[in-house]
Amino acid sequence: MRACVAHGAKDLRVEDRDPGAPAPGQIAVAISYGGVCGSDLHYYHRGAVGDFRIQEPMVLGHEVVGRVSALGTGTDGPAVGTPVAVHPATPCDNCRECAEGRRNICANARYLGSAARMPHVQGGFAQGIVVPADQVRALPEGLTERRAVLAEPLSVALHAVRRAGDVAGKRVLVTGAGPIGLLVVAVLRHLGAAEIIVSDLLDEPLALATRVGATATVRADRPEERERAQDADLAIEASGAPAGLRTCVELVRRGGTVVLLGLLPPGEIGFPGNLVVTREIQLRGSFRFDADFDDAIALLADGIDVEPVVTHTFPLARSTEAFELAGDRSRASKVLLDLVADAETDADVDAD
Template sequence: MRACVVHGAKDLRVEAYDPGVPGPDEIAVAVSLGGICGSDLHYYHRGAVGDFQLREPMVLGHEVVGRVASLGPGADGPAVGTPVAIHPATPCDSCRECAEDHRNVCAHSRYLGSAARTPHVQGGFARRIVVPAAQVRALPAGLSPRRAVLAEPLSVALHAVRRAGDVAGKRVLVTGAGPIGLLVVAILRHAGAAEIIVSDLLEQPLELATRVGATTTVRADRPDEQERAQDADIAIEASGAPAGLRTCVERVRRSGTLVLLGLLPPGEIGFLGNTVVTREITVRGSFRFDADFDEALSLLADGLDVEPVITHTFPLAEAAEAFDLAGDRTRASKVLLDLDSE
């Protein structure tokens, strides 16, 4: 069996990988599709995500679907052959955050394809992986693996929109039209936002934003278009760029709400604190998700229109080419790896 393994910055290899056999309460999954995420790209390009540095080779990927291959002793899960999606997080379930239903910010959580811990948590871009049974979800009837592979990033978007509060009838600004920003737009449309303004530097992502529900698009590098984004009730920063954060602070209305979703560069950045104070802007962070994963699967099964987000699919053998394209936002949005091609 083979896997997509990152050894360091710009050192991505498709190589032999032995996931072992499932132990007690574990399930082996034959992975069919995986979506390349921004964090995967950071590990590929920089050898790190924020403060999480690669210290050993690591299988990438946390947006994966497949079929149950085998169950370990005592595992309670779907039968062998069942199409499944994998929730990538394993919180500790014993800390204060877990007890207070904030499992997504558990400091002891393990996450597929993450270098936050050493040994690293190996990811899902492998022909077969072994995960705790509690992370495995049978796909709803009629949901294709191609749509289901978006469950993880859609969960991130769903959680962020929930952090914004009631969006029905509201004017919402989204900065950044990458895959997560596009899925935020799809959720906003589903939740009844009256206006959805999307800002980005590139035309291709803005075209995709219109296809998934944006009512207005704005080129972030064109000052003459900025008034279109003025006085938003809610602003969701999905670009991870300091300029995007500044736009949100400047364009959200007085007493409005700002949700920080995109991970900003490590270290301190400039922040318009006085504007937040004098306008009484509510600022909320949004990190990953928890039970939102199950709702995301249901939304996908019910036909939520997210198809435009997926733009390319590559066989596992061409993982390096897939990663290079996924980092080119002028040509691609969500890029998938087809592991059934192995």
């Protein structure tokens, strides 16, 4: 099986990998599509995500869908050939957080395509992978694999919006119009937010934000536009930039709520803490997801409008080109790898 393997910063190779056979309790999946995530881009550009540095060759990717190719002996699961999405997390199910139903913040969880542990957890950008059976979800009838590949990032967005509380009828600010920010907008629209104001530094992602449901957009580098987002009931920080967090705290109304979704740079950052104190602003973190994954699949099957988020699709053989483009937010949003297409194809890239 061919796989997209990171060896370090700017060192991405398409190599042969043996996925192995599924043991009891495991399922083998032939991967069809994978979505390039921000963490994948960090591994590609920096060789690390935060403090987690690549120490051995690692298959990237955790946003993956495909079809069941084999079941381990005695394993219950979808039949061979069934289209499935793969939940990328393996929590320990033994810690306090898991017992409290907060498996997404399990300190011992393993995640596809993560260098947080040694040996690293190999990811899903491979033509075949083997995962625990309880991480495999059969797709509802009518939900295509190409659309279902957004289940993982949509789960992240859905979890963040749920951390914000009831959004129906609310005025909401979203800072950052990358793929996750755009999916946050789509969820907010689906759940009945009255106003959705999106802030970003580039016009191109702001145009996509309008297509998925933003009622207004703000160029973050134009102070005169800030009043459009003033006194938001809720703010969701999806950029991972300290300036985005500052904007959320400054523009949310007194007594409002700010959800921190984007991962900020390592180390300490400047923070307007006095505003949080004097205005009694609630700060809430949002990290990954758990059962939200099943709800995200249902939303995709029900037709939530997320089509504009996916802008390009590349065959596996052109992984480096895909990663380079995915890092250019003026030209691309969510970039997919097609792992079914001829590994050596020279066909033109699909730009949606």
